[in-house]
Amino acid sequence: MEALINLILQFGNLNKQQIEFLLSKVEMLEFKKDDYLSEAGKVPRYVAFVLEGVFRFCYYNNRGQEITNYFVDEGNFVVDNQKFESEMVASEYVQAVTDCKVLVFNKKNWDQLSNTIVGWEMMKANMVKKCLTLAMERRxxxxxxxxxxxxxxxxxxxxxxxxxxxxxxxxxxxxxxxxxxxxxxxxxx
Incomplete structure (x- = not known):
């Protein structure tokens, strides 16, 4: 939990009460190797913070070949953000490459953070911006x-x-x- 809070606090300030509220909205899940956090053809259910393990984003091209698009490891958020936020069907998979332990927010709880914590939208926008910038730098x-x-x-x-x-x-x-x-x-x- 501390790693999650430390990451979030890089993007803005939260008081003790806001941190407690945030932690009340998160749950721990475990994924076995090859399990899917999110699947193509389904609406993504979670924003996840990786405590242990590695996930990959992948899809199938028009020849049926599996293409790995990106990796996410410990200390980072993993989500098909655009599809999660808009509650649209995903076009790629987010798969556990190793056994993984994550802290997850479902859509309802994630939205409650925006509706309750002043400044959360800006913090969230900055987190997304950092993730996209890092992905572009790596790709x-x-x-x-x-x-x-x-x-x-x-x-x-x-x-x-x-x-x-x-x-x-x-x-x-x-x-x-x-x-x-x-x-x-x-x-x-």
Whole structure:
């Protein structure tokens, strides 16, 4: 709970009463490896704060290939924010890559924070902005770099993930085959 509060307080001030109210709206959930926090074709149910584990955003392209779009690990929020806020059907999956422990807000409780805590909307907007900026900073280099440089950028952006997630997900995220990734890993050792 402390990690959640510490992250939120980076985006504004909350008094003791507001923090207690916020904590009264959160519940802890556990997801086993391969479980879905959110699924394509369904409305996302939660904003989650990752206490333990790794999630990935993924989708299937028009050829039926699974594409990993992004990873989220401990100390970060994970949500298909646009679909959650607008209560629309998601077009991608948010899947647990490892066993995960999260603190979640359902839509009703998340909205109650906005309706009760003065300044919450601005704090929330700043949290979303930071998450989007971080995602863009991590994704942008992947567009223009060669495969080896993309892999090295991945290691730099996600240093704690390389030994925790399947190489097939890393390869998918980098837009290369698993065989290419294996060759790259051999050459940079």
């Amino acid at each position: 942008s280099p992947l567009v223009s770099e060669d495969a080896t440089t993309r892999y090295l950028s991945f290691i730099e952006a996600f240093p704690s993930l390389i030994n925790r997630i399947p190489l097939s997900y890393v390869a998918s995220y980098l837009g290369i085959t698993q065989q290419s990734l294996s060759r790259i890993r051999r050459t940079i050792r």
